[in-house]
Amino acid sequence: xxxxxxxxxxxxxxxxxxxxxxxxxVIALDGISATxxxxxxxxxxxxxxxxxxTLIKILSGVHRADRGxxxxxxxxxxxxxxxxxxxxxxxxxxxDLAMIPLMxxxxxxxxGAEPTKGWGPFRRFDGAQARDVTRRxxxxxxIDIRDPDQPVGTLSGGERQxxxxxxxxxxxxxxxxxxxxxxxxxxxxxxxxxxxxAQARDRGVGVVLITHNPHHAYPVGDRFLLLNRGRSLxxxxxxxxxxxxxxxxxxxxxxxxxxxxxxxxPGN
Amino acid sequence: MVKPExxxxxxxIAVFAFFAVQSETFRxxxxxxxxxxPASTLGIMAVAVxxxxxxxxxxxSAGVLVGTTAxxxxxxxxxxxxxxxxxxxVSLVLALLIGFVNGWLVTRTGLPxxxxxxxxxxxxxxxxxxxxKLFTSTVTVTGIDDVPGYAAAEWVFASRVExxxxxxRIAVLWWLLxxxxxxxxxxxxxxxxxxxxxxxxxxxxxxxxxxxxxxxIVLFMTTAGAAWFVGTTLAVRLTSVQANTGIGQExxxxxxxxxGGCLLTGGFGSAIGASLGALIFGMTQLGIPYLRWDAxxxxxxxxxxxxxxxxxxxxxxxYAEAARR
Numbered sequence: 001x002x003x004x005x006x007x008x009x010x011x012x013x014x015x016x017x018x019x020x021x022x023x024x025x026v027i028a029l030d031g032i033s034a035t036x037x038x039x040x041x042x043x044x045x046x047x048x049x050x051x052x053x054t055l056i057k058i059l060s061g062v063h064r065a066d067r068g069x070x071x072x073x074x075x076x077x078x079x080x081x082x083x084x085x086x087x088x089x090x091x092x093x094x095x096d097l098a099m100i101p102l103m104x105x106x107x108x109x110x111x112g113a114e115p116t117k118g119w120g121p122f123r124r125f126d127g128a129q130a131r132d133v134t135r136r137x138x139x140x141x142x143i144d145i146r147d148p149d150q151p152v153g154t155l156s157g158g159e160r161q162x163x164x165x166x167x168x169x170x171x172x173x174x175x176x177x178x179x180x181x182x183x184x185x186x187x188x189x190x191x192x193x194x195x196x197x198a199q200a201r202d203r204g205v206g207v208v209l210i211t212h213n214p215h216h217a218y219p220v221g222d223r224f225l226l227l228n229r230g231r232s233l234x235x236x237x238x239x240x241x242x243x244x245x246x247x248x249x250x251x252x253x254x255x256x257x258x259x260x261x262x263x264x265x266p267g268n
Numbered sequence: 269m270v271k272p273e274x275x276x277x278x279x280x281i282a283v284f285a286f287f288a289v290q291s292e293t294f295r296x297x298x299x300x301x302x303x304x305x306p307a308s309t310l311g312i313m314a315v316a317v318x319x320x321x322x323x324x325x326x327x328x329s330a331g332v333l334v335g336t337t338a339x340x341x342x343x344x345x346x347x348x349x350x351x352x353x354x355x356x357x358v359s360l361v362l363a364l365l366i367g368f369v370n371g372w373l374v375t376r377t378g379l380p381x382x383x384x385x386x387x388x389x390x391x392x393x394x395x396x397x398x399x400x401k402l403f404t405s406t407v408t409v410t411g412i413d414d415v416p417g418y419a420a421a422e423w424v425f426a427s428r429v430e431x432x433x434x435x436x437r438i439a440v441l442w443w444l445l446x447x448x449x450x451x452x453x454x455x456x457x458x459x460x461x462x463x464x465x466x467x468x469x470x471x472x473x474x475x476x477x478x479x480x481x482x483x484x485i486v487l488f489m490t491t492a493g494a495a496w497f498v499g500t501t502l503a504v505r506l507t508s509v510q511a512n513t514g515i516g517q518e519x520x521x522x523x524x525x526x527x528g529g530c531l532l533t534g535g536f537g538s539a540i541g542a543s544l545g546a547l548i549f550g551m552t553q554l555g556i557p558y559l560r561w562d563a564x565x566x567x568x569x570x571x572x573x574x575x576x577x578x579x580x581x582x583x584x585x586x587y588a589e590a591a592r593r
Contacts, residue, residue, distance in 0.1 A: 083477060094475060100468035102535045103461075111465050112477035114458040124456045154587075 011074035012037045013206040014059075014090070014175050020067030021054050028054040032068070032232050034225040036175055036206040041197065043217035044210045045250050046227030052210050055227070056179055059208065060092040061085030091173035093164045095180045101153030105145060106134040108152050109167050133170070141166040141199050158189030162196040169200050176200055177208045182216045194220050214247045226250060272529030273541030275580045279527065279573060280544045280551070287555035294551075294558045297434035304436065307550025308443040309498050311543045313517070314524035315443075315450045316494035318542035321525050322454070323487040324467035324534030325374060325381035329366070329389040330491050331518030336392050337363050337499030338509040339400055342409030352417035352504075360496050366392070367492025371485030393515060400511040410508040418504070426505040439501055443543070446494070450539035463487065467534030523570065524549055527577040529584075536584065548573060 014036040021029040029051045036042045046052050057063040058070070061079030069076050072088060079085040082092075099108050110130045117126045134148045143162050145155075152160060161181045168176050178197065182190035197220050201207050211217050217224060224241060226233035226249050233249055241249075288295040294303070313330060320327055337359045344355035370388055374381045400407055412418065428435040454460040465473035466480045473480045495514075503509050526532065527548060528541025549570065556566050 082475070086477065092475075094472075100465050100472055100535065102468045102531075103464050107461055107464065111461060111473065114461055116458060124452075125458050125461055127456070 011071075013073065014208075015071040015074070016068070017071065018068035019055075019058060019065045019070065021058060021063060022066050027230055029058075029065075029230045030067070032225070032227070034232075034235050035223070036208055037222075038174070038206050039201055039204050040222040041201050041207040041209055041220050043221035043224045044208060044227065045212065045214060045217055045224060045246070047212055047250070049229065050227040051230040052212075052227060053179075054230075056092065056177055056210060059085070059090060059175075059177055061090075089172060089174035090177065091168035091171065091175070092177040093161065093168055093179065093181065095183065099152040099160050099164060102151055104149045105138075105152055105155070105163060106131045106148040109134040109137070109148075109163065109170075113171060137166050137170045138163065141169070141196055143196065156189055156192075157185050158192040161185075161193045165193075165196050165200055169203060169205060173205060175206045175208065177210070179210050180212070181209070182211060182213060190216055212250070214243065214250045218243045218246055272536055272538040272584070273544055274529070275577060276528045276541045276544035276548065279576070280548050283548050283551050283555070287551060287558065291555065291558040294555055297432050299554075299558070301431075301434040301436045301440075303550045303554040304440045304547075305550070306553050307547045308437065308439040309501060310517075310520060310524060310549055311443040311546035312439070312446050312498050313491075313494050313521045314528070314542040314546045315447050315539045316491040317521040318525040318528060318530050318537050318539055319450055319454065319463060320487045320491050321522070321530040321532070322467045322534060322537040323463045323484055324470065325484060325487065326385060326522065327370060327488060327491045328382065328385040328518045329370065329392055330385075330495055330521055331514040331516060332389050332392045332396065333363060333366060333492060333495035333514065334499040334502065334517065335396050335509070335511070335513035335515065336366070337496040338503040338513055339396055339409055339499075339511065341500055341503040342412050342509045343399070343403050345415040346409060346411050347403045350415075352412070352415045352421045354417075355415075356421065356500050359500065360493070363492040363496035363499075364489050367489035368485060370492070371488030374488070375481040375484050389518065393512075396513075397511045407511040408508055409503075409511075412503055412509075413507040421500075421504050425501045442497070442501075443546075447539055447543040454539055459483070459486075464535055467536075469535070520549065523574050526581070527573055529577070529581060531581055531584070532578075536581075545577075 012035040016032055016034045019029060019032040020027070032055065034042060034044070044052055044055060054063070058065050061082045061084050064078055064080070070078065077088065079088070100111070103111070106127070115126045115129050116123050118124050131148050135145070138145055141162065143159065143166060145159070152163070155163065165176065165178070181193050181197070185193065194216060197207055197209060209217060209221065221238060223235060223237050224246060225235045293299045313334070317327060317330055340359040340362055341352070341355045344350050344358050345352050366388065370381070370385055373384045377384070397407065400409060425438070427438045429438055429441065430436070454463060462473065462478045462480070462483045465478050466483045470480045499514070502513065524545030525537065525542045527545035528538060528543065530537030530542065552569050553566055556563060556569070
């Protein structure tokens with residue numbers, strides 16, 4: 001597989017500069033900087049309460065940042081609504097809220113952006129085209145579905161996330177934000193999803209992968225932003241950090257050592 | 269995927285066979301025209317209620333609203349001396365307004381539609397009686413056929429059409445038309461896709477840009493519109509309206525929709541299924557007296573059908589959500 005060639009001097013697709021967000025007097029995020037480049041995966045790692053959700057909400061247009069800058073293609077942007085972020089090419093796939101289980105795959109795939117034919121009162125949902133495109137797009141991502149008419153609920157969790165990723169890519173996402181896509185999945189299913197994350201990356205999409213699992217992030221990530229209680233522990237390129245270091249930082253470094261000490265058997 | 273109306277189709281065939289074998293009147297063209305009549309007015313409502321249920325909501329005020337619209341037609345025409353078509357127009361505007369308020373309250377507050385429409389149901393029940401007494405000093409509006417415009421209204425809402433030697437009420441044709449229209453909208457339009465999505469998971473639907481609130485409000489207004497159509501049909505057909513018309517029917521609409529395969533939790537169901545549910549209702553309601561059985565058996569039978577349908581629907585849901593992980 002060939003990766004699109006990117007020169008490092010290009011303006012990144014998305015750049016975060018010292019972003020901050022408060023909820024009342026609570027500082028939810030402060031001083032967050034990171035870059036997302038086309039054809040790369042930027043992983044955002046952090047424990048519960050680290051500020052991952054707040055960051056997603058800023059990137060996807062649900063909230064505005066109170067401090068700092070968000071740059072898209074080098075130009076500052078501020079999204080007032082999810083629709084604006086979507087129109088700018090930033091798509092978000094939420095963990096549990098990506099698909100409607102009782103609806104057919106092709107209906108889900110085009111939900112909210114249904115192709116139509118005919119005019120006036122006879123304008124209708126072009127089901128034949130929707131089925132075709134769904135089958136073709138999923139095949140292009142290497143997702144093998146037996147029948148686009150089967151309800152999404154019959155798919156496995158990994159397949160569901162994959163279909164949601166394929167959908168975002170098809171609808172022109174340049175930046176794809178994935179909210180904990182592997183957290184509810186077993187090892188094998190998580191592998192399936194990570195493979196499609198890599199597929200999206202290889203098609204030139206800039207991916208923001210949000211996770212609390214360094215073992216899922218490390219193999220697929222190009223750069224890693226570590227969050228702890230709303231602050232950044234730094235952004236690292238893959239060559240600058242090992243998996244062990246990532247895991248250690250992620251778990252709170254010194255805190256983990258203290259915990260290990262505490263859990264040691266007495267007398268050892 | 270299993271078709272939602274499959275169970276209702278099997279049920280309808282079984283019920284038809286059961287009565288047709290034992291009663292010659294039941295299977296005659298005149299008999300068929302007779303049992304299609306109760307099925308038609310119920311069916312028009314059941315189709316609208318099914319759309320609303322697929323969209324994830326209930327409307328308990330749908331039954332009493334049939335009375336409200338019929339009474340409005342009667343009172344505006346007879347007490348205010350308006351042309352019947354003016355009265356029918358006023359009634360439509362009122363119905364859509366009530367539907368809008370139902371939908372607006374439900375989507376604004378996020379409270380269950382069950383409780384919001386229970387409130388409007390009780391309010392309308394009181395208004396129906398109170399205003400009818402106020403205007404007519406009785407509990408009945410009469411003399412709708414003495415109003416100008418009645419002949420044309422009768423032709424549209426209450427005429428009979430001869431089909432295969434039997435006089436069929438025109439409501440039966442309207443019912444078939446509305447069922448076809450609702451099926452087309454549900455399965456072949458963007459709006460239909462949004463109805464399934466809103467009922468299936470409105471947060472997920474909103475995330476991908478479906479106007480879930482607007483979809484819900486339109487569905488409440490559609491149900492109210494259907495109530496207006498049936499209410500007008502009753503007013504024109506009977507030429508007098510009782511103040512308690514329609515009360516209790518709201519549950520029968522839901523029963524028909526559920527027998528037709530609608531899930532109580534939303535996101536799944538069909539308009540054809542709801543119509544088949546209404547058909548089963550009509551066949552049973554007239555089939556039982558044709559067999560000279562006591563009419564009390566009717567409700568037992570309806571309840572049994574409902575239970576069977578709910579058990580069947582449960583299997584559908586399980587199948588669709590089998591492989592969650």
